[in-house]
Amino acid sequence: MKNDKKDIRALTKQQLQEFFVAQGDKSFRGSQVYEWLWNKGAHSFEDMTNVSKETRKMLQDNFVINHIRVDLMQRSSDGTIKNAVKLHDNLTVESVLIPTPKRTTACVSSQVGCSLDCKFCATATLKRMRNLNPDEIYDQVVAIDNESRLYFDKPLSNIVFMGMGEPLMNYNNVMKAVEKITSKDGLGMSPKRITISTSGVPKMIKKLADDEAKIKLAVSLHSAIDEIRTQIMPFNATFPLQDLKEALEYWYAKTKSRITYEYIVWEGINDQPKDAEALVRFCKYVPCKVNLIEYNPIDDGQFQQASSQATHMYEKMLEQNGITVTVRRSRGKDIDAACGQLANKSS
Numbered sequence: 001m002k003n004d005k006k007d008i009r010a011l012t013k014q015q016l017q018e019f020f021v022a023q024g025d026k027s028f029r030g031s032q033v034y035e036w037l038w039n040k041g042a043h044s045f046e047d048m049t050n051v052s053k054e055t056r057k058m059l060q061d062n063f064v065i066n067h068i069r070v071d072l073m074q075r076s077s078d079g080t081i082k083n084a085v086k087l088h089d090n091l092t093v094e095s096v097l098i099p100t101p102k103r104t105t106a107c108v109s110s111q112v113g114c115s116l117d118c119k120f121c122a123t124a125t126l127k128r129m130r131n132l133n134p135d136e137i138y139d140q141v142v143a144i145d146n147e148s149r150l151y152f153d154k155p156l157s158n159i160v161f162m163g164m165g166e167p168l169m170n171y172n173n174v175m176k177a178v179e180k181i182t183s184k185d186g187l188g189m190s191p192k193r194i195t196i197s198t199s200g201v202p203k204m205i206k207k208l209a210d211d212e213a214k215i216k217l218a219v220s221l222h223s224a225i226d227e228i229r230t231q232i233m234p235f236n237a238t239f240p241l242q243d244l245k246e247a248l249e250y251w252y253a254k255t256k257s258r259i260t261y262e263y264i265v266w267e268g269i270n271d272q273p274k275d276a277e278a279l280v281r282f283c284k285y286v287p288c289k290v291n292l293i294e295y296n297p298i299d300d301g302q303f304q305q306a307s308s309q310a311t312h313m314y315e316k317m318l319e320q321n322g323i324t325v326t327v328r329r330s331r332g333k334d335i336d337a338a339c340g341q342l343a344n345k346s347s
Protein backbone atom coordinates (compact mmCIF):
# COMPACT_ATOMS: atom_id res chain seq x y z
CA MET A 1 0.00 0.00 0.00
CA LYS A 2 1.31 3.37 -1.00
CA ASN A 3 0.44 5.04 2.29
CA ASP A 4 2.54 2.58 4.33
CA LYS A 5 5.68 3.66 2.57
CA LYS A 6 7.94 6.21 4.20
CA ASP A 7 8.91 9.52 2.65
CA ILE A 8 12.56 8.82 1.89
CA ARG A 9 13.50 12.48 2.08
CA ALA A 10 12.47 12.59 5.73
CA LEU A 11 15.65 10.56 6.43
CA THR A 12 18.96 12.23 7.18
CA LYS A 13 22.04 11.15 5.25
CA GLN A 14 23.16 9.11 8.23
CA GLN A 15 19.79 7.38 8.59
CA LEU A 16 19.87 6.50 4.93
CA GLN A 17 23.39 5.07 5.25
CA GLU A 18 22.27 3.04 8.29
CA PHE A 19 19.28 1.76 6.36
CA PHE A 20 21.56 0.36 3.65
CA VAL A 21 23.92 -1.18 6.18
CA ALA A 22 20.92 -2.86 7.85
CA GLN A 23 20.00 -4.27 4.43
CA GLY A 24 23.47 -5.81 4.16
CA ASP A 25 24.63 -3.19 1.67
CA LYS A 26 27.37 -0.57 2.03
CA SER A 27 26.84 2.77 3.73
CA PHE A 28 28.24 4.34 0.56
CA ARG A 29 25.02 3.31 -1.19
CA GLY A 30 23.15 5.61 1.21
CA SER A 31 25.36 8.54 0.21
CA GLN A 32 24.78 7.76 -3.44
CA VAL A 33 20.99 7.71 -3.08
CA TYR A 34 21.11 10.82 -0.89
CA GLU A 35 22.95 12.64 -3.64
CA TRP A 36 20.30 11.62 -6.14
CA LEU A 37 17.57 12.86 -3.86
CA TRP A 38 19.07 16.20 -2.94
CA ASN A 39 21.80 17.28 -5.39
CA LYS A 40 20.30 15.83 -8.52
CA GLY A 41 16.65 16.32 -7.56
CA ALA A 42 15.54 12.83 -8.64
CA HIS A 43 11.76 12.51 -8.95
CA SER A 44 11.74 8.72 -9.03
CA PHE A 45 13.93 5.78 -8.08
CA GLU A 46 14.12 4.92 -11.77
CA ASP A 47 16.23 8.06 -12.29
CA MET A 48 19.02 6.65 -10.11
CA THR A 49 20.95 5.13 -12.96
CA ASN A 50 24.09 4.18 -11.08
CA VAL A 51 22.08 2.17 -8.54
CA SER A 52 21.30 -1.46 -9.41
CA LYS A 53 17.84 -2.49 -10.58
CA GLU A 54 17.32 -4.66 -7.50
CA THR A 55 18.20 -1.83 -5.16
CA ARG A 56 15.88 0.54 -6.99
CA LYS A 57 13.08 -2.01 -6.67
CA MET A 58 13.83 -2.45 -2.96
CA LEU A 59 13.65 1.33 -2.49
CA GLN A 60 10.42 1.47 -4.44
CA ASP A 61 8.93 -1.18 -2.13
CA ASN A 62 9.88 0.71 1.00
CA PHE A 63 9.72 4.40 0.19
CA VAL A 64 8.09 7.16 -1.80
CA ILE A 65 9.58 10.39 -3.09
CA ASN A 66 6.97 13.06 -2.38
CA HIS A 67 8.20 15.45 -4.98
CA ILE A 68 6.27 18.61 -5.74
CA ARG A 69 4.93 19.21 -9.23
CA VAL A 70 4.73 22.63 -10.84
CA ASP A 71 1.17 22.43 -12.09
CA LEU A 72 0.91 25.80 -13.73
CA MET A 73 3.54 28.40 -14.47
CA GLN A 74 2.39 31.93 -15.28
CA ARG A 75 4.58 34.75 -16.53
CA SER A 76 3.81 38.38 -15.80
CA SER A 77 4.41 41.16 -18.31
CA ASP A 78 7.20 42.38 -15.98
CA GLY A 79 8.99 39.00 -16.08
CA THR A 80 7.77 37.74 -12.70
CA ILE A 81 6.93 34.04 -12.73
CA LYS A 82 4.36 32.38 -10.49
CA ASN A 83 4.30 28.63 -9.94
CA ALA A 84 1.21 26.84 -8.72
CA VAL A 85 2.75 23.90 -6.92
CA LYS A 86 0.86 20.64 -6.43
CA LEU A 87 1.80 18.63 -3.35
CA HIS A 88 1.63 14.85 -3.06
CA ASP A 89 -1.72 15.05 -1.25
CA ASN A 90 -3.17 17.26 -3.98
CA LEU A 91 -3.04 20.51 -2.01
CA THR A 92 -1.61 23.57 -3.74
CA VAL A 93 0.77 26.35 -2.72
CA GLU A 94 2.31 29.11 -4.76
CA SER A 95 5.84 30.40 -5.19
CA VAL A 96 7.16 33.33 -7.17
CA LEU A 97 10.35 34.21 -9.05
CA ILE A 98 11.11 37.93 -9.05
CA PRO A 99 13.78 38.98 -11.56
CA THR A 100 15.70 42.27 -11.40
CA PRO A 101 18.72 43.21 -13.49
CA LYS A 102 21.06 42.31 -10.63
CA ARG A 103 19.39 39.31 -9.05
CA THR A 104 16.62 36.79 -9.09
CA THR A 105 14.66 36.22 -5.91
CA ALA A 106 12.49 33.25 -5.01
CA CYS A 107 9.50 33.97 -2.82
CA VAL A 108 8.49 30.65 -1.27
CA SER A 109 5.59 29.36 0.83
CA SER A 110 6.00 27.70 4.21
CA GLN A 111 2.43 26.54 4.90
CA VAL A 112 -0.66 25.59 2.94
CA GLY A 113 -2.88 28.56 3.80
CA CYS A 114 -2.18 30.54 6.96
CA SER A 115 -3.44 30.47 10.54
CA LEU A 116 -3.06 34.21 10.99
CA ASP A 117 -5.83 36.53 9.98
CA CYS A 118 -4.22 39.71 8.69
CA LYS A 119 -7.16 41.63 7.30
CA PHE A 120 -5.32 42.86 4.19
CA CYS A 121 -3.81 39.57 3.01
CA ALA A 122 -5.43 37.24 0.49
CA THR A 123 -3.73 34.16 1.95
CA ALA A 124 -5.62 34.79 5.21
CA THR A 125 -8.85 33.84 3.45
CA LEU A 126 -7.54 30.28 3.12
CA LYS A 127 -7.49 28.41 6.37
CA ARG A 128 -4.25 26.75 7.36
CA MET A 129 -4.41 23.21 6.01
CA ARG A 130 -0.98 22.00 7.01
CA ASN A 131 2.68 22.82 7.34
CA LEU A 132 4.96 22.18 4.40
CA ASN A 133 7.66 19.56 4.88
CA PRO A 134 11.32 20.56 4.51
CA ASP A 135 11.58 18.83 1.14
CA GLU A 136 8.47 20.62 -0.17
CA ILE A 137 10.02 23.97 0.73
CA TYR A 138 13.34 22.92 -0.77
CA ASP A 139 11.67 21.71 -3.99
CA GLN A 140 10.04 25.12 -4.52
CA VAL A 141 13.48 26.71 -4.38
CA VAL A 142 14.97 24.16 -6.78
CA ALA A 143 12.09 24.68 -9.23
CA ILE A 144 12.68 28.44 -9.20
CA ASP A 145 16.45 28.02 -9.47
CA ASN A 146 15.86 25.96 -12.62
CA GLU A 147 13.51 28.58 -14.05
CA SER A 148 16.00 31.32 -13.23
CA ARG A 149 18.72 29.48 -15.17
CA LEU A 150 16.37 28.72 -18.04
CA TYR A 151 14.72 32.13 -18.48
CA PHE A 152 17.28 34.54 -17.07
CA ASP A 153 20.51 32.70 -17.65
CA LYS A 154 21.65 32.88 -14.06
CA PRO A 155 21.17 30.91 -10.88
CA LEU A 156 18.81 32.04 -8.17
CA SER A 157 20.51 34.62 -5.95
CA ASN A 158 18.09 35.28 -3.07
CA ILE A 159 15.25 33.61 -1.21
CA VAL A 160 12.50 35.27 0.81
CA PHE A 161 9.98 33.39 2.94
CA MET A 162 7.20 35.76 1.98
CA GLY A 163 4.86 33.38 0.22
CA MET A 164 1.93 31.66 1.88
CA GLY A 165 2.04 30.99 5.58
CA GLU A 166 3.87 32.14 8.67
CA PRO A 167 7.37 30.62 8.56
CA LEU A 168 7.95 30.93 12.29
CA MET A 169 4.86 28.81 12.92
CA ASN A 170 6.45 26.01 10.94
CA TYR A 171 9.82 26.61 12.49
CA ASN A 172 11.44 23.17 12.44
CA ASN A 173 10.61 22.40 8.85
CA VAL A 174 11.61 25.85 7.62
CA MET A 175 14.95 25.55 9.39
CA LYS A 176 15.54 22.08 7.99
CA ALA A 177 14.87 23.45 4.51
CA VAL A 178 17.26 26.35 5.14
CA GLU A 179 19.89 23.87 6.26
CA LYS A 180 19.46 21.93 3.04
CA ILE A 181 19.46 25.06 0.86
CA THR A 182 22.70 26.25 2.45
CA SER A 183 24.51 22.91 2.73
CA LYS A 184 26.94 21.55 0.18
CA ASP A 185 24.69 18.50 -0.15
CA GLY A 186 21.95 20.84 -1.35
CA LEU A 187 22.26 24.18 -3.13
CA GLY A 188 25.19 25.60 -1.18
CA MET A 189 23.65 29.07 -0.96
CA SER A 190 24.78 31.59 1.62
CA PRO A 191 22.32 32.02 4.51
CA LYS A 192 22.83 35.78 4.17
CA ARG A 193 20.82 35.59 0.97
CA ILE A 194 17.82 34.13 2.76
CA THR A 195 15.22 36.33 4.49
CA ILE A 196 12.54 35.01 6.77
CA SER A 197 9.59 37.34 6.98
CA THR A 198 7.38 37.05 10.05
CA SER A 199 4.31 38.78 11.37
CA GLY A 200 6.20 38.76 14.64
CA VAL A 201 6.06 35.71 16.91
CA PRO A 202 8.25 36.85 19.82
CA LYS A 203 9.17 33.43 21.25
CA MET A 204 10.20 32.12 17.84
CA ILE A 205 12.25 35.22 16.98
CA LYS A 206 14.24 34.53 20.15
CA LYS A 207 14.65 30.89 19.18
CA LEU A 208 15.85 31.91 15.74
CA ALA A 209 18.45 34.14 17.41
CA ASP A 210 19.54 31.30 19.71
CA ASP A 211 19.89 28.90 16.80
CA GLU A 212 22.34 31.24 15.05
CA ALA A 213 20.93 30.54 11.64
CA LYS A 214 22.68 33.57 10.06
CA ILE A 215 19.65 34.34 7.93
CA LYS A 216 18.11 37.80 7.64
CA LEU A 217 14.94 38.77 9.47
CA ALA A 218 12.06 40.89 8.19
CA VAL A 219 9.05 41.80 10.30
CA SER A 220 5.67 42.78 8.88
CA LEU A 221 4.97 45.70 11.15
CA HIS A 222 2.38 47.88 9.38
CA SER A 223 1.67 49.87 12.52
CA ALA A 224 3.66 50.73 15.63
CA ILE A 225 0.51 51.54 17.60
CA ASP A 226 -1.02 48.53 19.36
CA GLU A 227 -4.71 49.42 18.87
CA ILE A 228 -4.25 49.90 15.14
CA ARG A 229 -2.02 46.89 14.66
CA THR A 230 -4.51 44.68 16.49
CA GLN A 231 -7.26 45.94 14.22
CA ILE A 232 -5.43 44.93 11.03
CA MET A 233 -3.38 42.02 12.41
CA PRO A 234 -5.58 40.56 15.17
CA PHE A 235 -2.91 38.23 16.55
CA ASN A 236 -1.20 41.41 17.81
CA ALA A 237 -3.59 41.12 20.77
CA THR A 238 -1.69 37.96 21.77
CA PHE A 239 1.78 39.23 20.80
CA PRO A 240 1.69 42.98 21.46
CA LEU A 241 4.38 45.41 20.31
CA GLN A 242 6.14 45.44 23.68
CA ASP A 243 6.79 41.66 23.42
CA LEU A 244 7.85 42.07 19.80
CA LYS A 245 10.26 44.85 20.76
CA GLU A 246 11.86 42.68 23.45
CA ALA A 247 12.27 39.78 21.05
CA LEU A 248 13.85 42.05 18.44
CA GLU A 249 16.27 43.49 20.99
CA TYR A 250 17.20 39.92 21.90
CA TRP A 251 17.65 39.07 18.20
CA TYR A 252 19.93 42.04 17.59
CA ALA A 253 22.00 41.49 20.73
CA LYS A 254 22.67 37.92 19.61
CA THR A 255 23.04 38.30 15.85
CA LYS A 256 24.04 41.93 15.21
CA SER A 257 21.91 41.62 12.09
CA ARG A 258 19.81 44.61 11.05
CA ILE A 259 16.07 44.02 10.85
CA THR A 260 13.82 45.07 7.98
CA TYR A 261 10.34 46.32 8.81
CA GLU A 262 7.76 45.83 6.10
CA TYR A 263 5.17 48.54 6.21
CA ILE A 264 2.15 49.46 4.10
CA VAL A 265 0.52 52.88 4.43
CA TRP A 266 -3.27 52.74 4.06
CA GLU A 267 -5.70 55.57 3.73
CA GLY A 268 -7.54 56.33 6.96
CA ILE A 269 -5.70 53.62 8.90
CA ASN A 270 -2.07 54.63 9.43
CA ASP A 271 -1.54 57.68 7.21
CA GLN A 272 -1.25 60.38 9.89
CA PRO A 273 1.88 62.02 11.34
CA LYS A 274 1.21 60.28 14.68
CA ASP A 275 1.53 56.92 12.86
CA ALA A 276 4.85 57.83 11.28
CA GLU A 277 6.09 59.22 14.61
CA ALA A 278 5.22 55.93 16.31
CA LEU A 279 7.15 54.07 13.61
CA VAL A 280 10.19 56.32 14.10
CA ARG A 281 10.07 55.60 17.84
CA PHE A 282 9.83 51.86 17.18
CA CYS A 283 12.75 52.04 14.78
CA LYS A 284 14.99 53.42 17.50
CA TYR A 285 14.89 50.18 19.51
CA VAL A 286 17.24 48.20 17.24
CA PRO A 287 19.19 48.95 14.03
CA CYS A 288 16.78 48.51 11.18
CA LYS A 289 15.54 49.69 7.84
CA VAL A 290 12.01 50.27 6.66
CA ASN A 291 10.61 48.89 3.47
CA LEU A 292 7.48 50.77 2.46
CA ILE A 293 5.45 48.28 0.44
CA GLU A 294 2.92 49.19 -2.16
CA TYR A 295 -0.49 47.77 -1.25
CA ASN A 296 -1.82 45.15 -3.60
CA PRO A 297 -5.58 45.28 -3.40
CA ILE A 298 -7.36 42.07 -2.61
CA ASP A 299 -10.90 41.70 -3.73
CA ASP A 300 -12.91 42.93 -0.77
CA GLY A 301 -11.85 46.58 -1.14
CA GLN A 302 -11.70 47.39 2.60
CA PHE A 303 -8.18 48.75 2.33
CA GLN A 304 -6.79 51.42 0.08
CA GLN A 305 -3.25 52.52 -0.52
CA ALA A 306 -2.69 55.94 1.06
CA SER A 307 -1.92 58.98 -1.08
CA SER A 308 1.62 59.54 -2.30
CA GLN A 309 1.81 62.54 0.05
CA ALA A 310 1.27 60.22 3.01
CA THR A 311 4.03 57.90 1.79
CA HIS A 312 6.34 60.88 1.32
CA MET A 313 5.54 62.09 4.81
CA TYR A 314 6.73 58.71 6.13
CA GLU A 315 9.84 58.76 3.96
CA LYS A 316 10.77 62.26 5.06
CA MET A 317 10.23 61.62 8.73
CA LEU A 318 12.23 58.39 8.66
CA GLU A 319 15.08 59.97 6.74
CA GLN A 320 15.18 62.96 9.05
CA ASN A 321 15.68 60.52 11.88
CA GLY A 322 18.50 58.72 10.14
CA ILE A 323 16.50 55.59 9.34
CA THR A 324 17.06 53.94 5.97
CA VAL A 325 13.87 53.67 3.99
CA THR A 326 13.17 51.99 0.66
CA VAL A 327 10.00 51.85 -1.34
CA ARG A 328 9.11 48.45 -2.79
CA ARG A 329 7.22 48.48 -6.02
CA SER A 330 4.88 45.59 -6.69
CA ARG A 331 5.82 42.90 -9.13
CA GLY A 332 3.63 40.40 -10.91
CA LYS A 333 0.30 42.07 -10.08
CA ASP A 334 -1.29 41.02 -13.37
CA ILE A 335 -0.97 37.34 -12.43
CA ASP A 336 -1.85 37.77 -8.71
CA ALA A 337 1.75 37.04 -7.78
CA ALA A 338 2.41 40.17 -5.73
CA CYS A 339 2.74 40.29 -1.91
CA GLY A 340 -0.44 39.28 -0.19
CA GLN A 341 -2.13 38.12 -3.38
CA LEU A 342 -1.27 34.43 -3.13
CA ALA A 343 -4.56 32.61 -2.74
CA ASN A 344 -4.47 29.72 -5.23
CA LYS A 345 -6.83 31.59 -7.55
CA SER A 346 -5.62 29.96 -10.73
CA SER A 347 -5.93 26.38 -9.50
Ligand code: SAH
Pocket residue numbers: 120121122161162163164165166167197198199218219220262264293294295296297298339340341
Ligand atom coordinates in the same frame (compact mmCIF):
# COMPACT_ATOMS: atom_id res chain seq x y z
N1 SAH B 1 3.53 35.60 7.33
C1 SAH B 1 4.74 36.25 6.94
C2 SAH B 1 5.13 36.03 5.50
C3 SAH B 1 4.07 36.16 4.42
S1 SAH B 1 3.46 37.76 3.98
C4 SAH B 1 4.67 37.72 7.26
O1 SAH B 1 3.61 38.17 7.67
O2 SAH B 1 5.66 38.40 7.16
C5 SAH B 1 4.71 38.57 3.07
C6 SAH B 1 4.58 40.08 3.11
O3 SAH B 1 3.49 40.54 2.29
C7 SAH B 1 4.29 40.60 4.51
O4 SAH B 1 5.10 41.71 4.79
C8 SAH B 1 2.84 41.01 4.41
O5 SAH B 1 2.53 41.96 5.37
C9 SAH B 1 2.75 41.51 3.00
N2 SAH B 1 1.39 41.60 2.48
C10 SAH B 1 0.30 40.86 2.84
N3 SAH B 1 -0.78 41.23 2.14
C11 SAH B 1 -0.38 42.23 1.32
C12 SAH B 1 -1.04 43.01 0.31
N4 SAH B 1 -2.32 42.83 0.03
N5 SAH B 1 -0.30 43.94 -0.36
C13 SAH B 1 1.00 44.10 -0.09
N6 SAH B 1 1.69 43.38 0.82
C14 SAH B 1 1.00 42.46 1.53
